[in-house]
Amino acid sequence: MNPAGLLEQAxxxxxIAKKDIRIYYLKGPVLIFGVFMPVFxxxxxxxxxxxxxxxxxxxxxxxxxxxxxxxxxxxxxFPWEGSAxxxxxxxxxxxxxxxxxxxxxxxxxxFGIAITAVTIAIGLAGGLPLLHGPTLGAAVLLAxxxxxxxxxxxxxxxxxxxxNIMMLSSLIKFPLVFISGIFVPLEQLPGWGLALAICSxxxxxxxxxxxxxxxxSYFPVVTDLAALGLFALACTTLTMVLHRRTMPRRM
Amino acid sequence: xxxxxxxxxxxxxxxGRTTAVDRVSFSVRQKEIxxxxxxxxxxxxxxxxxxxxxIPPDGGTALILGYDMRTDPVRAKQRFGVVPETANxxxxxxxxxxxxxxxxxxxLSRTRSKARATELLEALGxxxxxxQKVQAYSKxxxxxxxxxxxxxxxxxxxxxxxPTSGLDVQSTHLILSLLRDLNRAGTTIFLTTHNMEEAxxxxxxxxxxxxxxxxxxxxxxxxxxxxxxxxxxxVSFDREVSGGDIAAMEVxxxxxxxxxxxxxxxEDTDIAIREIVSFARQHGAGIVTLNTLAPSLDxxxxxxxxxxxx
Numbered sequence: 001m002n003p004a005g006l007l008e009q010a011x012x013x014x015x016i017a018k019k020d021i022r023i024y025y026l027k028g029p030v031l032i033f034g035v036f037m038p039v040f041x042x043x044x045x046x047x048x049x050x051x052x053x054x055x056x057x058x059x060x061x062x063x064x065x066x067x068x069x070x071x072x073x074x075x076x077x078f079p080w081e082g083s084a085x086x087x088x089x090x091x092x093x094x095x096x097x098x099x100x101x102x103x104x105x106x107x108x109x110x111f112g113i114a115i116t117a118v119t120i121a122i123g124l125a126g127g128l129p130l131l132h133g134p135t136l137g138a139a140v141l142l143a144x145x146x147x148x149x150x151x152x153x154x155x156x157x158x159x160x161x162x163x164n165i166m167m168l169s170s171l172i173k174f175p176l177v178f179i180s181g182i183f184v185p186l187e188q189l190p191g192w193g194l195a196l197a198i199c200s201x202x203x204x205x206x207x208x209x210x211x212x213x214x215x216x217s218y219f220p221v222v223t224d225l226a227a228l229g230l231f232a233l234a235c236t237t238l239t240m241v242l243h244r245r246t247m248p249r250r251m
Numbered sequence: 252x253x254x255x256x257x258x259x260x261x262x263x264x265x266x267g268r269t270t271a272v273d274r275v276s277f278s279v280r281q282k283e284i285x286x287x288x289x290x291x292x293x294x295x296x297x298x299x300x301x302x303x304x305x306i307p308p309d310g311g312t313a314l315i316l317g318y319d320m321r322t323d324p325v326r327a328k329q330r331f332g333v334v335p336e337t338a339n340x341x342x343x344x345x346x347x348x349x350x351x352x353x354x355x356x357x358x359l360s361r362t363r364s365k366a367r368a369t370e371l372l373e374a375l376g377x378x379x380x381x382x383q384k385v386q387a388y389s390k391x392x393x394x395x396x397x398x399x400x401x402x403x404x405x406x407x408x409x410x411x412x413x414p415t416s417g418l419d420v421q422s423t424h425l426i427l428s429l430l431r432d433l434n435r436a437g438t439t440i441f442l443t444t445h446n447m448e449e450a451x452x453x454x455x456x457x458x459x460x461x462x463x464x465x466x467x468x469x470x471x472x473x474x475x476x477x478x479x480x481x482x483x484x485x486v487s488f489d490r491e492v493s494g495g496d497i498a499a500m501e502v503x504x505x506x507x508x509x510x511x512x513x514x515x516x517x518e519d520t521d522i523a524i525r526e527i528v529s530f531a532r533q534h535g536a537g538i539v540t541l542n543t544l545a546p547s548l549d550x551x552x553x554x555x556x557x558x559x560x561x
Contacts, residue, residue, distance in 0.1 A: 001358055004325040008358055015355030023343045085339035089400075091305045091357040092335070094328035248306045 016090070016103025017110070024073050024080070025111050039065075041197045042058035052185075055214050058123040062184035063143070065119045067177065070144050074151030075169045077104050079242075082250040097247050098240050101152055105236070108148030109141075115141055123213070123248035132212040135221060139208035142151035142228040146201045146209030149235035156242040156251040176200050181207065186218040254476060255280045256408045256439045257302060257318050263310030264297050264463075271297045273463040274311065280442055284434050286454035287443040287472075288552060294463040295443040299412050300443070303333050318406060326435030327355065331408040336416075338393035342386035346377055346396050349385060357404035364403065371399040392424030398426060405424055408439045415449065427453065435490055447552055459552060482520045483544035487512040489537040496534065502526045510551055512540070 003010060039061075046057055081087035090100050120140075125128060154169045177183075179193065180202035189197060197203045204224040211217035217224065268460040272294040279285040289295045299310045304324040311510035314319040320329035340349045349370060360529040372378040375395040385393060394414065407431060408497055411430075430453065444450050450457050451471045458494025459467040460473075467474055475494040494519060495512055497506045503521045517523035520543050529536050 003329040003358055004323070009325075011358070012356050015352060017343065018355075019344070019352050022348070023341060084342070085335070088300075088305055088335055088337075088339055090356075092303050092328065092333040093353070094325045094354060094358075096325060115296045249425040251300060251305050 003094045004096075005250070006057055008111040010139065012093075012095045012101075013106060015102040016095070016100060017106035020104055020107035022075060023096055024077060025107070026130065054126070055128055056210065058126070058128055059210040059213050060206055062116060062119050062123065062140075062204055063180070064177055064182055064210045066112050066140060066143055066205065067147050067202050068173070069107050069111075070147035071151035071154065071173060072108075072168065073084040073111060074082070074104050074108040074148050075154035075165045078155040078163045078250065079160050079162040079165050083162075083244045088251050091251065097244050100247075101240055101243050103146040103147070105239075108151055109144040112144040112147060113140060116144075123126060123228050128213050130212060135208060135225075136212035137223060139205055139212065139228065142225065142232055143201065143205035143208075146205075146228055146232035146235055149232060150201070151238050152239040153235060153242070154237065156246055158246040166235075176202055179203075180205075181218070201228055201235075202230070204228045254314065254317055257285070257300065257303065257441060258314035259298070260314070261310070261311035262298060262301055262308050262445055264294075264301060265305070265309050267456050270463050272301065272308075272460075274313075275465045276465070277325040277458050277465060279439060279467055280455075282452050283455040284438055284442060285428070286450035287441065287460065288445075288447070288450055288457055289443075289460035293460045295362070295460055296412055298460065298558060299410055299441070299443055303331070303410050304328055309456075329404075330406060331410060332404065332406035333396050334394075334409070334411040334414050335399045336412040337392065340385045340396050340400060343384065343428035344490055345382045346372065346388075348401075349396065349400060351401045353403045359404060367403050367405070367441060368399070371402055374429065375399055389419075393417045393432040394418055395422060395425065398429065407439070409433065409441070410438065411442045412444055413445065415444070415446065423546055425494045456495070482517055484515045484517055484520065484523050484527070485509075485540070485542040486515065487539045487546055488531060490535075492536055496530070500526050500530055506558065514544075530531050 035175045056113065078087065081090070087100075097116045118129075120136070130136065151169075154172065155165055156188075157165065159165060166226070179196040181189065181197055182202070184196060185192075186197055186203070186207070192222070204227045207217045207219055208221065209220055211224075219227075255278045257277075259278070260276050262272055262276070263270065265276055268478075275294070275298055287295050287298065297306070300306045302313050302316075302320070304313075304320045304327065307321065315327040316330050318324070320327060333494075340346070341352070344352070350368040350371070350516075352362055353515045354361070354368070359367070369378065373383050373400070375398065377392060377395055377399070380388075382386065382393070385396065387441065388396065409430075414426055414430075418426070427449065430440060432441075442450070442454065454471060455470065456466055456470050457474060494506065494508065497503065497515070502517050503515050504518060507514050514525075515523065524541065524543075527541065
């Protein structure tokens with residue numbers, strides 16, 4: 001057995017992901033930020049925007065749920081573990097820093113997908129037609145990877161105070177929701193709004209989900225998938241590099 | 252240079268303007284218990300963290316079991332265990348779940364993990380409460396669990412940072428006894444401690460660090476002896492001997508009668524004992540008691556760390 005080999009490190013990342021799921025996902029703040037927040041935001045816009053079709057809003061809700069759930073846990077894990085000194089325990093085990101980050105990302109991806117699946121099931125039960133299942137599956141998977149990497153990026157500042165990170169996280173997450181075509185269709189955005197929307201991976205996720213339910217998308221599907229893939233790759237690479245730099249300062 | 256399990260060469264760590272560890276070099280031999288002593292803030296924990304790959308050094312190298320901790324930390328970590336200063340098991344998990352997690356992180360099979368976990372929990376008196384969440388454990392129980400987590404993969408080298416600090420007598424005794432057994436079975440142990448008595452009883456050699464610099468490194472007895480330029484020997488005979496004859500011994504610098512004993516100040520303990528034995532034989536006296544009165548490791552520590560003037 002080569003403990004430093006990729007396969008062995010992947011197995012150990014899975015062990016970290018299982019630990020995260022067991023310990024962190026049922027914590028109050030996680031549930032609030034991950035599940036309740038998008039539901040209440042959706043309800044607010046649903047009641048206030050009666051001219052928008054339900055299929056549009058549900059597609060937005062799916063994208064938003066995935067975004068909030070996949071980024072709900074990952075930013076807080078490092079500060080929690082840093083203050084409890086369990087991060088030092090992990091750091092003294094035969095795992096790379098990238099393995100720890102990957103484990104946290106995998107847990108985040110699974111949590112995001114699981115909660116989003118419930119939202120999709122509710123949409124389907126409400127009578128929404130699923131027109132492009134594989135596209136929806138690919139969109140959810142790619143977006144979950146991308147959003148969990150964004151969540152880990154938010155955890156880069158080496159603070160061990162979870163509330164600091166959660167505040168930073170909210171500052172970045174909420175504006176993203178409003179510029180990503182969730183509540184206002186991309187077609188109706190002004191030029192500057194569209195320019196901002198293009199910079200948000202949530203835009204491509206929402207566009208793909210909308211396509212899956214309504215057969216209509218603003219960007220070509222291939223463009224959406226490629227953009228999400230590129231965002232996922234870039235954010236994952238960046239989070240690995242930055243955590244390698246800042247991790248020792250947490251100890 | 253022969254490579255021991257731990258080779259620290261010019262290890263340096265700087266935090267802002269403070270040099271926490273300043274070019275510290277030492278080597279730990281195979282199968283020895285090495286004590287790392289120093290006052291609070293001397294650099295013990297920082298050195299241990301660099302040796303265990305938790306933080307990178309700013310200078311120098313740490314070779315652990317032949318692996319450079321900068322370039323190949325995973326292979327080294329696979330073969331050593333760490334008991335950190337703060338008990339850091341996951342308190343939301345049970346002892347059993349913590350151990351299974353460790354098993355997975357060290358690449359052990361599930362069967363092996365279960366067997367080792369049972370064995371260790373039994374030895375450390377935690378088997379009855381293995382399914383209880385760690386948050387309900389006492390400090391001593393948490394520390395015993397941390398030790399079990401560090402030993403699950405049967406490491407050949409064990410790092411312990413203040414393992415018995417603040418523990419009850421029972422936990423302390425259990426941990427120290429286990430450490431002795433492990434060392435007898437061939438495990439090399441690196442131990443930082445404040446407890447001089449513990450270091451004196453356990454360690455083959457001790458290193459003393461002060462203000463980030465290693466100021467002494469030797470066997471505890473030699474360290475104790477080295478801080479005194481003169482030594483004291485106490486002897487009693489089964490018959491009366493003259494004070495003049497005692498004082499006439501070449502090695503004796505001064506002598507004083509205390510009850511039925513003579514307290515001698517000598518330059519060299521080894522020569523003094525030989526001369527006393529020879530003196531007794533020449534005077535037809537039997538030796539009833541013969542004690543060397545070395546300073547305690549506490550005294551040596553205080554003297555070396557500058558907390559007490561010589």
